[in-house]
Amino acid sequence: MQKLGIIALESARNAGQQIDAILSGWRGGEHFLVPAQCPRFGSGEAKGIVMESVRDRDIYVLVDVCNPSVSYKMDGITNRMSPDDHFQDLKRVIAACNGKAGRITVIMPFLYESRQHRRTGRESLDCAMMLQELENMGVHDIITFDAHDSRVQNAIPFSGFEDVSPALQFTQALLTEYEDLKIDTEHMMFISPDEGATQRVVFLASIFGVNIGMFYKRRDYSTIVDGMNPIIAHDFCGESVEGKDVIVVDDMISSGGSIIDVAKQLKDRGAARVFVFATFGLFTNGFEKFDSAYSQGLFDRVFTTNLIYQKPELLQKDWYFSVGMNRYVAAIIDNLNRGGSMTEISRPAERIKEMVEIYRGKNA
Structure with missing residues (x-):
């Protein structure tokens, strides 16, 4: 079993802390949160920083792309973060891991761009492009909940994609x-x-x-x-x-x-x-x-x-x-970190x- 690490982006900070507390109670008091942040320059550009080693660790990155309460300043003006901004921060944190993590799993409850999952005319295929981008960055598995259309996982047939039902x-x-x-x-x-x-x-x-x-x-x-x-x-x-x-x-x-x-x-x-x-x-x-x-x-x-x-x-x-749902997410992380199957957890009929x-x- 690889050493566990959880990176909660600012959009999912509260959930990450609660999930860490639950896991700590199950695992003898040990904590697993890895501090990370995405500070902004005055121009609005940003960078991802991971503040401790993740070498060979089993890393779970939590992100809420639908959180409008997070903001940043650009040219002195406060802007609320859009789903696009949250996704960019997710990629920054993954990049900051520098390919050193043993495995990276992204937990993205609301699948980014999941409403743009198919093409009916001259349109982009944003959800498929997003999944392929994460795959190319070395993400091993993507955990989402109740995807708008889970068939979008066909865009990454060689990567893990878990669509969990609540x-x-x-x-x-x-x-x-x-x-x-x-x-x-x-x-x-x-x-x-x-x-x-x-x-x-x-x-x-x-x-x-x-x-x-x-x-x-x-x-x-x-x-x-x-x-x-x-x-x-x-x-x-x-x-x-x-x-x-x-x-x-x-x-x-x-x-x-x-x-x-x-x-x-x-x-x-x-x-x-x-x-x-x-x-x-x-x-x-x-x-x-x-x-x-x-x-x-x-x-x-x-x-x-x-x-x-x-x-x-x-x-x-x-x-x-x-x-x-925090206890359920904690159970998913605990199960995957121990090498368990997702079948019964994802659809517990x-x-x-x-x-x-x-x-x-x-x-x-």
């Missing part, structure tokens, strides 16, 4: 928070808000033993707005949701318009309670829409993980539940099924 943690949160759920086909359904989320929904619905429904995004392909074809409507495919608790599952909430529209349609169709599972809560347009929708009774709870930066205001919302059966037994 389904277990979502299940734990829901079943712990609500004690009156009836898990059967008469009282519960999982809902895909679009065709892209169907695989996630099928996975959870199969374990819970309930049915699924799906919304289809009807778009205006004759128009492009902000680089995309605008959504005209969400059309529903599936059996009746009347009187059932429904769980909408998606990889992210961006502006939230689609999720709120889906929730409204489900309530209009007679759904009892509407819960939302979304791995990443970006809330790029703020919370006003969600506050209004919640006050109208369109949904009951939104669950997202703490894998990316969470705005302090979000954590105060009555309709929000933060699903903690048996553990979820066992949890559902225990819940059913308690509420029988």
Whole structure:
């Protein structure tokens, strides 16, 4: 087993400290954080600095490319860091390791440029280029969560790519928070808000033993707005949701318009309670829409993980539940450092099924 080292970029500093504390508790008090930073010159240019030796160590680099709270000064003006800036800092720190680390694993919960994963016209393929760039820099493995489309790993067929599902943690949160759920086909359904989320929904619905429904995004392909074809409507495919608790599952909430529209349609169709599972809560347009929708009774709870930066205001919302993932990330690092398999950790179907059966037994 190689000596473990964790480099947490500024975007993931808090998570890195908590993960280190968890690992320290498991491993007899030893700490594993390797100090590193990316200072800026007055021109806005930067460099990566690793402040202790990483020679022959098993290094895990944590980065949150969606953290807008980190800033830097350029020409005396404060700028918030974009995903592009965070990715550049990631490369700087990898380069600062000088090829001396025994193995480098990048833990990037929100996969950088994952929404630009395919080409439909004269477009760039940013996610594929990013993965190949990391591979060329000597990165051995990339750990991400609920990738927008995991098939993008085909861009690096000879490197490790682990797409981890947070389904277990979502299940734990829901079943712990609500004690009156009836898990059967008469009282519960999982809902895909679009065709892209169907695989996630099928996975959870199969374990819970309930049915699924799906919304289809009807778009205006004759128009492009902000680089995309605008959504005209969400059309529903599936059996009746009347009187059932429904769980909408998606990889992210961006502006939230689609999720709120889906929730409204489900309530209009007679759904009892509407819960939302979304791995990443970006809330790029703020919370006003969600506050209004919640006050109208369109949904009951939104669950997202703490894998990316969470705005302090979000954590105060009555309709929000933060699903903690630091212990899970620590378990992944511990497992990989010991040479273990990722199969059961990345998609823990048996553990979820066992949890559902225990819940059913308690509420029988």
